[in-house]
Amino acid sequence: MAMQIIQKKPESLTEKEFTYCPGCTHGIAHRLVAEVLDELGVREKTITVGPVGCSVFAYQFFNTDATVAAHGRAPAVATGIKRARPDLCVFTYQGDGDLAAIGTAEIIHAANRGEKITTIFINNAIYGMTGGQMAPTTLLGMKTTTTPYGRNANNDGYPIHVSEMVKETKGVAFLARVKINTPQDVQKARKAIKKAFLAQLKGLGFGMVEVLSTCPTNWGLDPASALKWLDEHMVPEYPLGVFVDKVGEEQ
């Protein structure tokens, strides 16, 4: 009987094994980005700009030319690359400490300039790499290693809504918040990521997808409970949806 390959590793991923914890959805997000790069046929003209965070190894995982930006500065690095080589496809992959705390200025201004780059923003409500400290996206009452009594608005402020802030900038051509904890959601996320890349490839402007993601290790949950916790706690705070879509219907 002839064998047929129905699922294989995207060409846009290398052989390098992921370093993520079991049940961490960083890996799913990586795979979706790689599938989109394959589908759009842009792997050979894509530059990956990795962050500092658990996904600091993104430069090894994506089978594209790649660099690692300083913590929070990926949108600036991507801007520099794109200004030098407008013909390339440039994307940043950033966590919520990287993008929503130390890198707030860079992301807002890249979006506002309508920089023709794509940003994949992983919101897991925590600092993964440094050991589970509070992120600006941490939910109220949520315990982290630096909010041992739970995040308290009076002292720590409120969960930050980056997509809602980016939405207000005029340079955005595609913007959505998605989750990837069920197969149906993964399909929707892939569509959104594709459009976020099309936004730059068509020269329309800045594209970003905020991906609600799990961190079972630092949430103190097993992988299955983490997927559930995301629906129960993160989605109410961070409503899903497409906020900006200048790309239009996919062909």
Add this chain to the structure above:
Amino acid sequence: MAERVLVKGTEAIGEAAVRAGCRLFFGYPITPQNELPEYMSKRMPEVNGSFLQTESEVATINMVYGAACTGRRVMTSTSSPGFSLMQEGVSYMAGAQLPAVLVNVVRGGPGLGDIQPAQSDYWQATKGGGHGDYKLIVLAPSTLQEAVDLVSLAFDLADKYRNPVLILADGVIGQIMEPVTFPEFKDPNTLPKHDDWALQGAIGREKHVVTSFDIDPVVLEKMNLELVEKFKKIESTEKRWEEYKLDDADVVITAFGTIGRISKSVVTRARQEGIKVGLFRPITLWPFPYKRLEEIVKGKKLVLDVELNMGQMLEDVKLAVKDNAPVAFYKRMGGMVPTPEEILDVLKMELGR
């Protein structure tokens, strides 16, 4: 023959960069260097280049990092507080071995200081202003013609060694007008493309990675040692300095940048009074020309180091001079610049005249 034109310092630096094939400029406004980004904002569109006014110096240096990743010539300029903000990015660039030309038009500090000429960023420039083991090649012009020439050299050195090169200027260099002769235009297409490492899209080849990062200390140590070897090579081949009337001198003035220029007048005036003075002016502040200075000062009556800071290059001068001659120091700070007469008086006092 190329004609001489009268230009302002900041514009001379900008035009020299354009002629060196630089088509990418990122910058954030800060006095006293605003005319340089202003000039580039006008000039870059004329040569199909890209100018971007950024949201901060932090963003600026990371854009420079990104542009440099593609192997293209890129420049930024700033002044002291702005260069402080850039230090993390500069360290990343040195670690990732990225070429770029950075300009710091130094002003009075610390803190907000003032907007007058100073040389108080010497330590930051030459001893590693950011974290980790690295060096910048640091060039200090004392005239506009030299600034023009050093900008061309800076791009070539940056490309040759894959290392950021810093032009350490001061407000005087930035603001004066002088006639200069510009070099011919270099066609960006004829410049090094860095096909062996640059990020250009992995078309039909293995992927390229540009990074200062490796989680494995065994590998990182190798990367560090590779940098050390590079820095040694730069030290052995790239030292530059000027010697002025040193042959018969009893006294050696050491000074860089604007003070180097002023010290030439001191030499002339001193000689009119029968005091044999010469000038040793380092042009590369790193690598510092220790050996040549040591040779020169042997048997001299006095070495007078003059700077617009609390005595920063003085440490390197003393390292070079050792016990071979007494070293005196004269400083102005906070944006004050001494006159030649003032320096001559100090010199006479030190000589007991």
